[in-house]
Amino acid sequence: MSAASTENASSETVRLAIDTVRTLAMDAVQAAESGHPGTPMALAPLAYALYTKHLRHDPAAPDWADRDRFILSVGHASMLLYGTLHLAGYDLPLEEIKNFRQWESLTPGHPEVHHTKGVETTTGPLGQGVANAVGFAMAEAHLAATFNQPGHEIVDHYTYFVAGDGCLMEGISHEAASYAGHLKLGKLIGFFDDNGITIDGSTALTCSDDAAKRFESYGWQVLHVADVNDLAAIDAAIAEAKADTQRPTLIITKTHIGFGSPNRQDTAKAHGEPLGKDEIALTKQTYGWPGTEPFFVPQDALAHWRNATAQRAETHAAWKAKWQAYSAAYPELAAELERRMNRELPAQLEQSFPAFDAKSGNVASRAASGVVINAIANVVPELFGGSADLTGSNLTNVKGAHPFSAAQRDGRNIHFGIREHAMGAIMNGMGLHGGVIPYGGTFLVFSDYMRPAIRLAGLMGVQAIYVFTHDSIGLGEDGPTHQPVEHLTALRCIPNLLVLRPSDADEVSEAWRVALHHKRGPSAIVLTRQKLSYFAEPARAKDGVKQGAYIVADAAGHVPNVVLLASGSEVEIALKAREQLSGHGIHARVVSCPSLELFAQQPLEYRHHVLPAGVPRVAVEAAHPMSWYRWVGDTGAVVGIDTFGASAPAPVLYQKFGITADRVAATAKQLLR
Known part of the structure; x- marks a missing residue:
C-alpha cells in the first residue's frame, strides 16, 4: 500500500x-x-x-x-x-x-x-x-x-x-x-x-x-x-x-x-x-x-x-534534519540539551557542593539544604522544582531565578500550590520526559498526600528529589497534625526510594550529592526545622553518607561496649549519651545513619566494621521505631515514638517523649546489665 x-x-x-x-x-x-x-x-x-x-x-x-x-x-x-x-x-x-x-x-x-x-x-x-x-x-x-x-x-x-x-x-x-x-x-x-x-x-x-x-x-x-x-x-x-x-x-x-x-x-x-x-x-x-x-x-x-x-x-526524519541545522548554528546549546537528555551530570558539579564550618554549619538542616540548592543551581541548570506553597519553610527557591509561569516558561522555580499529590505525579511526568531533574518540597507529614506518586516513582525508577522538612516533633507548636511519626518508616518501606536524613550541614550537602547521582529512582531528603549542631567532619561525611552509615565518634581506643545508632537530629542526642556513658566507664560508639537503604547495600565486611557482632546496640530516632529493629537485633533496643505528638515547644516535646540523652544512656546501661 x-x-x-x-x-x-x-x-x-x-x-x-x-x-x-x-x-x-x-x-x-x-x-x-x-x-x-x-x-x-x-x-x-x-x-x-x-x-x-x-x-x-x-x-x-x-x-x-x-x-x-x-x-x-x-x-x-x-x-x-x-x-x-x-x-x-x-x-x-x-x-x-x-x-x-x-x-x-x-x-x-x-x-x-x-x-x-x-x-x-x-x-x-x-x-x-x-x-x-x-x-x-x-x-x-x-x-x-x-x-x-x-x-x-x-x-x-x-x-x-x-x-x-x-x-x-x-x-x-x-x-x-x-x-x-x-x-x-x-x-x-x-x-x-x-x-x-x-x-x-x-x-x-x-x-x-x-x-x-x-x-x-x-x-x-x-x-x-x-x-x-x-x-x-x-x-x-x-x-x-x-x-x-x-x-x-x-x-x-x-x-x-x-x-x-x-x-x-x-x-x-x-x-x-x-x-x-x-x-x-x-x-x-x-x-x-x-x-x-x-x-x-x-x-x-x-x-x-x-x-x-x-x-x-x-x-x-524531519526532526533529525532540524537537529543537524540546530547543532551547526548553536553547537553549545545542542551539546547542553544532549547532555541533559542523556542524563549526564556536569563534570564541574563535584566541586560545587558547599563545605560548611562551625559558623555556617550551626543551622537547621532545611537551611543547609537551601544553601546547597543555591550552590549547585548554576552548575545543574536542569534542576527544576519548588514547593507546594511552603517555599519559605522548605527553602527550595533558587535565588535570582524567576518562577516558571505562563509568561516565563524558562523560569525554574515552580510554585506547585497546595497540591502535594499532583506535585508528586507532575514530578514523575517531568522526570520521565527528560531534560530536567525535578524536585519538590513540603512538610514530611504531607508525604502522606503524595505517597501514591512516590510509590509510582519508585516503581518506574524516576529520578525525583523530595525535600521533606519539619521532620519530627522538633517542629514544635503546630502539634500532632503536623508532626510526622510513622512517616520515615513508611517511606523506607517503598522499594527503590532512597531516604536520606542528614544529621548536620555537611551531611545535607552530601545527601544532595547522593540524590543527584541516584538516577534509578527517587530520593527523599528529610530535614529539620530546628537548628542542629555542626560536627566538623566534612571529609568523613562525604564517604559516610554515600555508605548510608558511618562512625562519627568511637570508643576512644577501646573496644566499644555499646553502639548508639541515630539519624538526623538525634545524632546529637546519641553523642551526648556517649559522653554520659563515658562518665560511667562505658565505652560507646556513635553511628550516624543518614540512609538505612544505602547501608543495607554495603558489603557485609563494612557493615560488620560499623556494627561489630556481639556488641549491644541502641537506636534513637524521633519517629516510629519499626525501621530500626533490623539493625539493633533481638538483644538491642530502640528509643523512639509510637504515639502521636503534641503541641509545645520542641525542647519540651523531646523531654516529654523521652527522646533524650538521659534515656538513651539509661537504655544502654540496662542492656549491659
Whole structure:
C-alpha cells in the first residue's frame, strides 16, 4: 500500500484496522481470564486516529527526544495500548499479546514504562496519568523556552492523554487540571472517555457534576466529539485543540463501553471481566470479522497500520534534519540539551557542593539544604522544582531565578500550590520526559498526600528529589497534625526510594550529592526545622553518607561496649549519651545513619566494621521505631515514638517523649546489665 493510498484508504480497510484493536483486546483478556476489554473496544477509533494521523512517533526509535507523548491514564485499558503498539510496528510481537498478564511478558495488566517499548509512563492508579501528562507538558514548555531559537524550534511536541470517569473522580485530576489551566499549557490535549460506566454500574450512582464546566473553570478549552467512531470529528477536534495555544484542551468523547457486544455493550460487565467465548463470537459477527481463530490479524489491516505509521515516522526524519541545522548554528546549546537528555551530570558539579564550618554549619538542616540548592543551581541548570506553597519553610527557591509561569516558561522555580499529590505525579511526568531533574518540597507529614506518586516513582525508577522538612516533633507548636511519626518508616518501606536524613550541614550537602547521582529512582531528603549542631567532619561525611552509615565518634581506643545508632537530629542526642556513658566507664560508639537503604547495600565486611557482632546496640530516632529493629537485633533496643505528638515547644516535646540523652544512656546501661 503506497503512502497516498494509506491516506485514502477505503472505509472498509479503516474499519478493519480499528476492529483489529478491538478483537485483540477481547481475545487477550479472554486468554488471560482477567482484564478490561470494554474500554479498548470503545476507544479503538481514537487510538487509530492518534497513531496513524496525529502523533509524531517512530516505532523504530520510540525514545527520540521530540516525539509526541501519549499517556493512557486509564491504565486498566492496557490492551488498547498494547494492540495499537503491536499493529503500529513497535517491538511488541503478537506472541506478547497472547501472553497478556502472564509472567515476564511485555504486556502486564497495566502499562509499565521501561518495560514495554512505546509506553511513556506507568498507569493504573486512576488520575495519576492526568498529572503525569501535566508534568510532561511542563517539561516540554520549559525546555522549548530554554533551547529553541528563532527558526530552530528543536523542542516542539504535544502531550496527549486519555482519562476516564474514574480519573476525573479522583481528586488528583482536580489538582493537576487546575494547575495546567493556570499555566496555560496549550500543548496539552486530553480526551475524556465519557462512557458513563464504572465497575459498580452507571456513573449516575456516584457522580452528577458537569465535566465540561469543571474544566472550563480551570481555564481549559473544552470540545466535544459526539461519537468516537466519527474519525473526521476527532481530526477536527485535534486541529482545533492545536489552534488554541493559550489553553490546554479537553475533548469530551462519547463512547460505548464494550462497543459491538450484543449483551455487554454499555454495561458494567464489559468493564473488568472477559466477555466469554460465546459473547466474543457474537461480537465478531457484529463486526463482520473475517477470522475465526483468536488473535487473528488481517493482513490488510496490518499493512494499513504499518504504512500509516511509516508516514508518521517521517516526522522523526524531519526532526533529525532540524537537529543537524540546530547543532551547526548553536553547537553549545545542542551539546547542553544532549547532555541533559542523556542524563549526564556536569563534570564541574563535584566541586560545587558547599563545605560548611562551625559558623555556617550551626543551622537547621532545611537551611543547609537551601544553601546547597543555591550552590549547585548554576552548575545543574536542569534542576527544576519548588514547593507546594511552603517555599519559605522548605527553602527550595533558587535565588535570582524567576518562577516558571505562563509568561516565563524558562523560569525554574515552580510554585506547585497546595497540591502535594499532583506535585508528586507532575514530578514523575517531568522526570520521565527528560531534560530536567525535578524536585519538590513540603512538610514530611504531607508525604502522606503524595505517597501514591512516590510509590509510582519508585516503581518506574524516576529520578525525583523530595525535600521533606519539619521532620519530627522538633517542629514544635503546630502539634500532632503536623508532626510526622510513622512517616520515615513508611517511606523506607517503598522499594527503590532512597531516604536520606542528614544529621548536620555537611551531611545535607552530601545527601544532595547522593540524590543527584541516584538516577534509578527517587530520593527523599528529610530535614529539620530546628537548628542542629555542626560536627566538623566534612571529609568523613562525604564517604559516610554515600555508605548510608558511618562512625562519627568511637570508643576512644577501646573496644566499644555499646553502639548508639541515630539519624538526623538525634545524632546529637546519641553523642551526648556517649559522653554520659563515658562518665560511667562505658565505652560507646556513635553511628550516624543518614540512609538505612544505602547501608543495607554495603558489603557485609563494612557493615560488620560499623556494627561489630556481639556488641549491644541502641537506636534513637524521633519517629516510629519499626525501621530500626533490623539493625539493633533481638538483644538491642530502640528509643523512639509510637504515639502521636503534641503541641509545645520542641525542647519540651523531646523531654516529654523521652527522646533524650538521659534515656538513651539509661537504655544502654540496662542492656549491659
